[in-house]
Amino acid sequence: MAIEDEVGGNAVKVYKAMKEMAMLSEEKMGTAERVTQSVRLPKTMVMNALQELQSKGWARRKVREKAAGYYLVK
Numbered sequence: 001m002a003i004e005d006e007v008g009g010n011a012v013k014v015y016k017a018m019k020e021m022a023m024l025s026e027e028k029m030g031t032a033e034r035v036t037q038s039v040r041l042p043k044t045m046v047m048n049a050l051q052e053l054q055s056k057g058w059a060r061r062k063v064r065e066k067a068a069g070y071y072l073v074k
Helices: 009-020 032-039 043-056
Strands: 059-062 069-072
Touching (some): 009 032, 009 043, 009 069, 043 059
Antiparallel strands (some): 059 069
16 A cells, blocks of 8 residues: 555655655654755644654654654655
8 A cells, every 4th residue: 555545745745755865764763853854844744744654654753862753664
């Protein structure tokens, strides 16, 4: 099943941006701020898209000291 069938438009944009930036593993995870700069959407929309990706199992969030890190699972 394709990601377009499971999540909304903003989540697809965020997913593709994360894939381009190679946020594909825990070692290469990035912050929501980096994703926001890349996607050029407001931060609240990016945060909502990241939550949607997490709830559907496409992305993971790892809590760190300063800022949480995000990376793709599928």
